[in-house]
Amino acid sequence: MMTPPALSSTVGIVAGSGVLPFSVADLLRARGVAPFLFAIRGFCDPVRVAQYPHHWVALGQVGRLTRLMRTEGCRDIIFIGGLVRPALSEIRLDWGTLRAIPAIAAALRGGDDHLLTGVSRIFERHGIRVVGIQDVAPELLMPEGSLTRRTPDAEAVADIAKARELMQAISPFDVGQGVVVINGHVVAVEDIEGTDGLLARVTRLRAEKRIRAKPGSGVLVKMPKAQQDLRFDLPTLGPRTIEGVIAAGLAGIGIVAGRTLVAEADVMTAKADQAGLFVTGLPL
Secondary structure, three states: OOOOOOOOOEEEEEEOEOOHHHHHHHHHHHOOOEEEEEEEOOOOOHHHHOOOOEEEEOOOOHHHHHHHHHHOOEEEEEEEOEOOOOOHHHOOOOHHHHHHHHHHHHHHOOOHHHHHHHHHHHHHOOOOEEOOHHHHOHHHEOOOEEOOOOOOOHHHHHHHHHHHHHHHHHHHHOOOOEEEEEOOEEEEEOOOOHHHHHHHHHHHHHHOOOOOOOOOOOEEEEOOOOOOOOOOOOOEEOHHHHHHHHHHOOOEEEEEOOOOEEOOHHHHHHHHHHHOOEEEEEOO
């Protein structure tokens, strides 16, 4: 196992939507490291972020963001939270962004992983190190084994194996990070709609009788893409994922341990146990 890098005394958190930016901030505080949030307008929760030292930034304000990071003494930053991939026309241009336009345009032409790695290089040129969740808050990563009382049966284990095989095969195409397999059949693959959209699609297919397998069978499997930059866009699950799995009539979730973020783990596990689902961390 690689030794996590020593962090600077203040770590910047570029905060998108959801609870994870605040979970990271709380864990840093508990370790004696000062968090400073750079809240992305239109995404970060304005009520929650008010409890932390923060600045608001718009998408694409590279110059403002790097300037504020230096002012606040943030030599290390982490990107965390939900964010919808922007069109180039939606990016707020400041002078720092204008200087970086060739790099931004090149990053936008690739898939999501290509985009995020390209963005990280822009910050690193300014002497700001981009770190990953495993360096900052490894407590938020899924452990190996089941979090729930229920564990996968033989049928679910077979479905998980098929899902992993498929995800490994399509990984070079930089598409989604999730797939649903029911009784050995690949039912749906995650696309631009994300995991919520994937599960909603399976729910609709069941309602339309396109899926005839009995409720309580089948799995959602989430895993990062091969060669993915693990500082960014790790698969994430939380209470909302459980709600989607319940609606989709699946038996449970398999996710790769140490490579998946878990939001509100206690709430998520309680929901899964109440519904009789399994949530299990898979070995690499």
